[in-house]
Structure formats: structure tokens, C-alpha cells
Amino acid sequence: MATQAMKPRRKLDERYLARQRWARAGWIYGAMLALGVFFIGPFYVAFLGSLKDNPLEWPFRTTFAQVLPKNWVAAWKLGQQGAGNPWLGGFAPGANIPFEVSYFVPEGTEPTPPTVTVPERRAGAGLGAIFDEVQASRYAQVSPVEEVSRRPARIGDEAGQVVTYRFTISYPRSDPALDLPTAARLPLDVEAPRGQIFLTATLDPNRLERRGRVASWDSAAPGFFGYTFKNYVRVFREARDPNTGSSFFLRWTVNSFFVSLMAVLINLIFASLAGYALARMYLPGKGLLFALIILLMAVPQQAMFISNYLVLRDLSLLGSLWGMIVWIGIDMAKVFLMKQFFESIPREIEEAALIDGANPIATFFRIILPMATPALGALTIMTFQGIWNEFFKAAVVLSGQQGSYTLPLGLSFFRSAYGAAGDWGLMLASAFLSMIPIVILFVVFQRYFVEGVSTSALKG
């Protein structure tokens, strides 16, 4: 692109041209950066949203309680004090949690200590509400609220003072022999008398209710993850199978891995076998088969899934991961990929092996396949990514059997289970969690992804 500047109608001096080249590079980098923001920006803001208590808040804030290091430290400490678990927190026997809250009291108002309660609170909407979890309110004891300090302050035009109060929440171990349960969360409500304005606390509250008078915490002993990645922890804690109580999300992750890995295995073996036969072996009617495959590639899935659904139903494979695997089977595109690769390797190698008297099966597995590692690598990654993200087949085969969902179908289930209640924190968090394996794969093997698209598309 820099060349056209070299052919001006009049001679320009070298410094001018150099300046122009630099400036052009600057603008191109600027444009690329802008494009990068366009492609990645939406994920970044959605990730911020997934950390929030209310992802749909308006106006949208980029700085909020969950991203403040001050709260990370506090959540870590409180988690340790609550259950000796700085990461996930909790409320265990023997816990002793000191907590401070500060209010602004306008001049002329007498400071009054707030009312502290540990309410009974069930896990949000959706699946979590079914379970009877241990309620911290049954075991928590709140000490009397004491005033710690007063100092004069102004908010805007209003003069007054900042009053800090302290109280302790404890979990008395009445009898060491008694087996007391640990609560996962320690909900806390602190209500200030009328006129006092909430300022700060040991840990920023999750919500301010009733015009800011009640500061409310989902857990006063959350731990680092329990506070910052609250919605992510909820994905595992709240979405559980009503019958077995095991985490749906973990189950779906295992299912997704199982289906993807099985599909990879099947395609590694059978797509390369078929690709080799098409590329190198004598087979009557090869041309016809080829034409047929090309034609079938353009037929929409919708024109075939009805029969496939009935076939799988007759084999009683509906609702089973094996049903999905059988249907996925051997991908035509992968057979093409392998065929192309085998056509590119020199013929002499196999001919030498065949002259040695080895049969084609032995030749294939001992000599041909080991040479195909680069193509097999590309095939592995493309298949894994494709099946990990596969939604249509999962929706047809697995519908209704929550236990055997794969992640994409699980996300769709979450969307219908939590969407009505508007619980976006949990839905966004589950979407991001489901991406992690693909993102890791992409970061490690990005060349395969990027080159896979361009080369396979152009040759195919």
C-alpha cells in the first residue's frame, strides 16, 4: 500500500514521504484497534455485567463494588473469619465476624444505632429455590451494635457527621460434640433509622433497599470468589438436579466433553480411513460418490433430521448422549480434509510399503497415519470446537432430559428457567463458563483455527 505514494506527479522530499508512511501506519493501527473493540468489546461489557448484582442496571457502570480491590480484600478476610475459607466463604460453627458500618448523620439529628438482622433468605429464582439449604439465620447471633467513632463531615451543602458502628456476628459452638451444619451464605440486612444515610461498610452491600435505608448483603462472609464471582459460584450452587442434588452445570460440562471427545475419536479413525480410500485406493464409482457428497452438503439439515430423529427413537437412543454421537458420526467435511491431505503426500512411500508385502490396513496404521499428524491435529481441533458448540443435534436428540444435556442446550435451558425472572447474572456467568474450554483451545492452537478456515474454504 505504501507504494502508491512513491509515484507522485511531482517529486516530494523524502522526509515528507517518511512522515506520511508513519502516519498511515498509525491510522491503520487505529482502525485495527477500533475493529478489535467492535469484536471484543461486547464480550468485555457482558463480562462486567456477569459480575454485577444487577447486570441490567441503568445507567451502566464500569466501576462497581465487585471490581474494587478494597472489597476483594474484605471479602477474603470475611470468608476466612466465617468458615476459614477465603475463596468461597461460608458460616461455620465457631465463626466470629466483626463488621463495621458508617452513616452520615445530618446536623440536628441524633445518631441512632442501626438495626442488624440475619434474615432467612432462599436462593433466588429458578432451580435453586427448590432446595432446603442450611439457613444461617437459625444459628447466627448478633452482638449489640456499638458506636465506634464520630467525625464531622459534609455531603454537598449539608453539614453533619460520619458515625461508625460496629457489631459482631457469631456462630456459637454450644456443645463441641454437637454436629452443627455450615451455612453456605450469611445474609445480612442493616437498617438505618430515618434521616441517616448509608456511607460505607467493611464490605460494600449487594443492594440498597427502601431508598437506601436498608443495606443488604447476600453473604456477609462471602470469600473472594463468593463476592467478586458471585454469579459464577451460583451457577454451580443453585442449578442442581432436583432428584440427585448434583450440579447440572458440572454434569453438562462432563457431557459436552464426552460427546466432543467421542466425536473426535470417531472422526480421527473413520474420516481418515475414508479420506485415504478416496484419495489413494482403487474404488469403482468414486466419482459418482463424490458428486453425491457435494450435492448432500447443500441439503439443509432440516430436510434430514426428521428421519434421523425417528431412527434414533426406534433405536431408543433419544435423550442419550450416544444418540447424539451416532448421529454426528463421520463428518463429510472432515473426510474431505483428510482426502486432501493424503493427496498431498508422495505416493512412493506407500508403494514401498506395499511392495514389502504389508496389507493395506497395516500400511495405513503404521505408515500413513503417523505421517498425517498435522492434518489429524487440525481435524481434532475443528471437530472438538464444532461439536462443543453443536446446538441443533443436541436440541433434537436430548430435549427434555436435563441430566444428559450438553452445555449449549443447558444454556438454552437456563435461558428459559431464569430468563422470566430476569436473573441475568446467572445466565451471563454460565455463558462465560461454557466458553472457557474453547477459549483455552483457541489461545493454544489459534493457528489451526485461523488457517483451517482460510485454507479449507479456499480449497474445498
Add this chain to the structure above:
Amino acid sequence: MPSSKRTEALYALLFISPFLLHLLIFFIFAFVRTIWFSFTDKTTLRDSYNFVGLQNFINLFGEERFLLALQHSIGFMLVVTTIQTFLALATAAVLNQRLHGITFFRTVYYIPSVLSSAAVTVIAIWFFQKTGFLNTFIGWVSAHSPVILTLVGIFILAQAVQVGLERMRGLPVAPTDPALATISLVVAIALTWLLGAMGLVVPREARPPEFTWLTNPDSFLGLPIPLWSIVMLNIFTTIPTLMLIFLAGLQDIPKSLYEAAAIDGASPLQQFFWVTVPMLRPVTFLVVTLSLIGTLQMFDQVALMGDSAPLNSIIVMAYYVYNSVFSGEGHIGMASAAALVLAVLTFVVVFLQRTFGISEKAH
């Protein structure tokens, strides 16, 4: 036939038989059976069924929802294919540079295409909520429009003045001269900031968003607003793939062609239209064809939207077929007929584009 040939053919058959078997059951048999079902009144619940001739097709074209789906699918295909082909080409042209770090950017841009449609759609639904990020962003831009307009205005003015001065000095600079544009940008930012600090140009106060994307009953250019949301989503996730295909095509164009054009005095824009576009014809054909097929058969994003948007405002052909099988009685006959209409539509569109649209051959 010599026996060695026959042995080889047998081994080949053995190698290919798993693939053939799968092809036979899940593609050929499946397709033939769909054709057969489309002439029957089969449902998922009953085992017995009757031959009804063309009744399903007649019923389909009398059904409001099917006609909606057909109309949406065709509109969606035209809009998305047009926009994403242009944007993908533009992005690829920007990326086709010999600069440091270009591979990094190329990798980053590809991310939306790598992620699962399920995860991206869930995020998109959040985006399109009333107080979601899209409305927040639009609100921010409209609130800051005085500032943005001032910035752009000053930039253009500064550029025009500089180009005018240079030309008076006898230098034949282009109106888009990058070096001068950098200076103009600095001037524009400084002046806008100054005007802002003086309180002359300040952003308006942002108001809570009113516009709804997914539950909006209105239409725009014949497509419902909720479907436009899916148009945006689909363009966003497909551009990276198409961009990479274009980029591979761009890199195959010999550099000498550009050099020859430059010697003949072609400007970058002229080079783009007289060298790049014709040389990219085979790639463009591929991109447009892939795009047409992909958009006609789009399913995931509609299915994942679910009840976030009214069904009649987002239904497309692929989802219509799925929905007919899995809702109510499970009318397989109707669904098969609709699936066949979709298949025929795909073939017709690909054929039309091959004949009248961008053809495969380069000039």
C-alpha cells in the same frame, strides 16, 4: 479385473464402509424419507399414516406462520448476505497489511466466530434488553452527539484548511493525506476539549432507554425489529469467518499487479476497484454462496432466543420445521414439506446467484 485390483477395491470398500453406512442412514435414507413423508399425514404420535398427495404443500402456503417464516428467511438472507459480505471485505482489506502484530489482530477478530452460538446468543439477548448495553451505548452516543459532531466538524475543517494550504504551496496532497489527518485529529481533540472545558459544548443528559428490541411489535423495511436484532447478531458472528476467507484470497493476489497499477497512476481506491475486486471474484463467489446457504438455514439463534421474543416476529424456515415436529401433535408431514421447500429454495438461490450474481470465474 486383476486380482490385486480387486483386493485393493475390497480394502477400499472396507476403509470407506463406516462412512458410507453413516451417509446412507443419516443422509440419503433420511432425505428420501423426508421426501416421502412430505406426501403423507404422519405425526410423531401415531404410527399409521396415509398418503395425501400435495395436500401438505397446499396447506403450507395457506398457513400464515409458514408464509411469515418464508418471508423472514428470504429477507434475512438478502440483508445479512449483503451487509456481511461488504463488511467482511472491508475488514479484510484493512487487515491485509504488512505490519507488525497483524497476526495478533487477525486472531482476536476471529473470536466471535469460535464461540458457541448458544453462549453468544445468551449474551446478545442481554445486549438487546431494554436497559441492556446496546441501548446504553446508543444513549451514550446520542447524549454525546454535540461533542462528537463538534469533533468531526473541526476535524474536517482542519483537514480542508491544511490540504488547501499544501496545495497552494504546490504539493499535490490527497484530501485523505494521513499525515495531515493526524494533525487535524490532534487539533480537533484539543479544540473540542477546550470548548468542553469552557462549557460551550457539553453532552446532554442521558435519559433512560425506551426502545425495546426483542419485544417490539414494529417492523423496519418489512422485517420485524426482533429479527433485526438477530440480523445484527448473525452479522457480528459471521464476519470474522468470511473476513479470513477474503484475507486468504487477498494474500493470493500478486503484488506485481498493484505495482503495475500504481505505475499507471491508479489511486488506492482505483486499485481496489480495478485490481482487488476482479481478482477476488472466485473468493467472493465462495463467500456469497456460503453466506446465502448459512443465512437461509439459520436455526440456532432463533431457537436460543426462545420466548425472549414473540415467535411470529423471529420465526424463520429452519425453525418452522423444527417447531412443527416438536410442538403440538408433531406434524411430520407438514414439517417435511416445509423442509423440502427450504431445500429447494436453497438450490434455487444458489443456482440464481451462480447464474446472475457473482460468478466463479475471474475476468
